Amino acid sequence: xxxxxxxxxxxxxxxxxxxxxxxxxxxxxxxxxxxxxxxxxxxxxxxxxxxxxxxxxxxxxxxxxxxxxxxxxxxxxxxxxxxxxxxxxxxxxxxxxxxxxxxxxxxxxxxxxxxxxxxxxxxxxxxxxxxxxxxxxxxxxxxxxxxxxxxxxxxx
Amino acid sequence: xxxxxxxxxxxxxxxxxxxxxxxxxxxxxxxxxxxxxxxxxxxxxxxxxxxxxxxxxxxxxxxxxxxxxxxxxxxxxxxxxxxxxxxxxxxxxxxxxxxxxxxxxxxxxxxxxxxxxxxxxxxxxxxxxxxxxxxxxxxxxxxxxxxxxxxxxxxxxxxxxxxxxxxxxxxxxxxxxxxxxxxxxxxxxxxxxxxxxxxxxxxxxxx
Numbered sequence: 001x002x003x004x005x006x007x008x009x010x011x012x013x014x015x016x017x018x019x020x021x022x023x024x025x026x027x028x029x030x031x032x033x034x035x036x037x038x039x040x041x042x043x044x045x046x047x048x049x050x051x052x053x054x055x056x057x058x059x060x061x062x063x064x065x066x067x068x069x070x071x072x073x074x075x076x077x078x079x080x081x082x083x084x085x086x087x088x089x090x091x092x093x094x095x096x097x098x099x100x101x102x103x104x105x106x107x108x109x110x111x112x113x114x115x116x117x118x119x120x121x122x123x124x125x126x127x128x129x130x131x132x133x134x135x136x137x138x139x140x141x142x143x144x145x146x147x148x149x150x151x152x153x154x155x156x
Numbered sequence: 157x158x159x160x161x162x163x164x165x166x167x168x169x170x171x172x173x174x175x176x177x178x179x180x181x182x183x184x185x186x187x188x189x190x191x192x193x194x195x196x197x198x199x200x201x202x203x204x205x206x207x208x209x210x211x212x213x214x215x216x217x218x219x220x221x222x223x224x225x226x227x228x229x230x231x232x233x234x235x236x237x238x239x240x241x242x243x244x245x246x247x248x249x250x251x252x253x254x255x256x257x258x259x260x261x262x263x264x265x266x267x268x269x270x271x272x273x274x275x276x277x278x279x280x281x282x283x284x285x286x287x288x289x290x291x292x293x294x295x296x297x298x299x300x301x302x303x304x305x306x307x308x309x310x311x312x313x314x315x316x317x318x319x320x321x322x323x324x325x326x327x328x329x330x331x332x333x334x335x336x337x338x339x340x341x342x343x344x345x346x347x348x349x350x351x352x353x354x355x356x357x358x359x360x361x362x363x
Contacts, residue, residue, distance in 0.1 A: 073273075073277075076273070077166065077270045077273060077274070078270075080268065080269035080270040080273065081268060081269075081270035081271075082247075082248070082268035082269075082270070083268070083270075130227045133224060133225075133227075133269055134224070134225040134226075134227070136269065136270070136273040137221045137222075137224055137225050137273055137276055138225055139273075139277070140277060140280055140281075141280070141284055142276070142277070142279075142280025142281070142283070142284055143225075143280070145296075145297045146218075146221060146222040146225055146297050147225060148297070149222060149297035149298055149299050149300075150222065150225040150226045150299075150300075152299035153226050153299050153300045153305060154299065154300065154301050154302040154305065
């Protein structure tokens, strides 16, 4: 989901670092190195760290994600709106999918099936739509509990 | 003393009117008693109602949004509740509003994901507004069980590991049964000599 936010906003990486400097998040995310270290606990990444995140670290990442989604809500809404012209919407989705694929190829382990699914044209687009929808409903402080519960869903 | 809380999104505006509950010692700018609310949508009839209707709206829309985050949408709102929501046709979301008047048919509103997200945001803004001191309880968001998820691994893949393990155990047991049993050896009935006495097969000393 964090990668999707970076794909939506060209300055998403820097915005993430800037947002993590807020008092509520600065204790767990004091600088970009600590943010990167927490994100590296994702086993789908090329270089991942062992171990699990502490609850406070997970909470900080979830809050950061919800705040970033809140900031990018107008873009999320435009992508999800049915009143947008279909051709323009298709172009937006294609551009977003291309950006996300570049980020995934750069940072994720291509041997993992989850990563390969993200890079497939049709399955990847379906998954991207789910991610954008999830970000829209998790945006803002009201979405933190919803997103946290979703991240703890049972394995399918 | 009447206050109006207003929350705006691109497709909707929620206005809640209320008063502070002075008997409970609430601040003058607080809203402790809701006297009415309206929800105005672009291109749709305006909704209005009392506190219980607003609560019913929050109690179905917010859990529905939680399920959408997990890509596992399902209907919310029992038949006896004034509000229900569920997946509609063509990727839309159908919100049904049932009047308390006996001969009034329910109002059905089809929302796209963007409009539903706007509705969720105004409801979140309302329930998290510090000026609202009236409790509006909504169901606690909880993780979904495997059965509730719509995208699960195919049954064949889920059963592959346990079935494969059971098959491997059966094959190993069958192979073990095919192995010849070890030959039985007859025990010999030779008397055990007492301590110091010569045994039957040994010649006596001096003889």
